Amino acid sequence: QVQLxxxxxxxxxxxxxxxxxxxxxxxxxxxxxxxxxxxxxxxxLQWMGRIIPILGVTNYAQSFQGRVTFTADKxxxxxxxxxxxxxxxxxxxxxxxxxxxxxxxxxxxGTLVTVSS
Amino acid sequence: xxxxxxxxxxxxxxxxxxxxxxxxxxxSVLYSSNNKNFLAWYQQKPGQPPKLLxxxxxxxxxxxxxxxxxxxxxxxxxxxxxxxxxxxxxxxxCQQYYSNPPYSFGQGTKLEIK
Numbered sequence: 571q572v573q574l575x576x577x578x579x580x581x582x583x584x585x586x587x588x589x590x591x592x593x594x595x596x597x598x599x600x601x602x603x604x605x606x607x608x609x610x611x612x613x614x615l616q617w618m619g620r621i622i623p624i625l626g627v628t629n630y631a632q633s634f635q636g637r638v639t640f641t642a643d644k645x646x647x648x649x650x651x652x653x654x655x656x657x658x659x660x661x662x663x664x665x666x667x668x669x670x671x672x673x674x675x676x677x678x679x680g681t682l683v684t685v686s687s
Numbered sequence: 688x689x690x691x692x693x694x695x696x697x698x699x700x701x702x703x704x705x706x707x708x709x710x711x712x713x714x715s716v717l718y719s720s721n722n723k724n725f726l727a728w729y730q731q732k733p734g735q736p737p738k739l740l741x742x743x744x745x746x747x748x749x750x751x752x753x754x755x756x757x758x759x760x761x762x763x764x765x766x767x768x769x770x771x772x773x774x775x776x777x778x779x780x781c782q783q784y785y786s787n788p789p790y791s792f793g794q795g796t797k798l799e800i801k
Contacts, residue, residue: 605790607737607792614778614780614792614793614794614795615729615731615737615780615782615792615795616792617782617788617789617790617791617792619788619789620788620790629787629788629789631788631789632688632789665736665737667736667737669739670784671725671742671784672742672743672746673727673729673739673741673742673748673782673784674727674729674737674739674782675739675748677736677737677738678736679736680736
């Protein structure tokens with residue numbers, strides 16, 4: 571049973587950056603595929619991209635390309651998402667999830683990022 | 688990129704009645720090599736992360752009640768709740784994960800009790 575625990579809520583100024591962590595336990599890190607999903611207030615789910623740590627592969631949705639970076643640290647079984655040049659529209663809950671061909675079975679609890687001056 | 692469109696946007700159904708949510712993809716998500724449709728359904732309740740209900744269009748995730756079922760192939764899919772329970776009030780999303788990313792979600796369908 572994989573568990574994903576995300577870092578806590580953040581309040582950021584426009585133009586700054588934020589890094590959200592997603593610590594995995596209960597599985598084998600080399601087999602993980604992490605997806606990041608954004609949900610703006612009152613809105614639907616938006617696929618941001620994924621990282622496959624064992625392959626060193628990252629894929630980004632076009633709308634986030636160049637402003638979002640996914641990384642992973644095998645030594646701590648943690649995936650990271652960094653968003654730069656934050657703007658008010660980036661205010662959202664960010665989720666990490668694990669899985670792919672059998673759907674995304676495991677989800678973190680979500681991290682609220684608020685961008686406000 | 689594949690665009691996923693759900694219908695309706697919202698739905699009100701009486702307790703014990705059937706609820707049906709549709710999802711259409713802009714191109715086929717059927718993988719011919721294994722005859723699997725790379726489509727999943729998720730349920731999201733307020734303040735919670737999404738929960739996987741169905742993968743490969745029709746395979747129920749472990750622990751999901753059998754009143755939930757998925758059907759369809761190619762570009763047209765359906766999530767059916769055979770007998771609506773109060774705890775099924777949620778927003779439901781379809782997602783395709785066919786071939787190469789991006790793996791898009793539908794816009795969501797809000798299910799309420801009539």
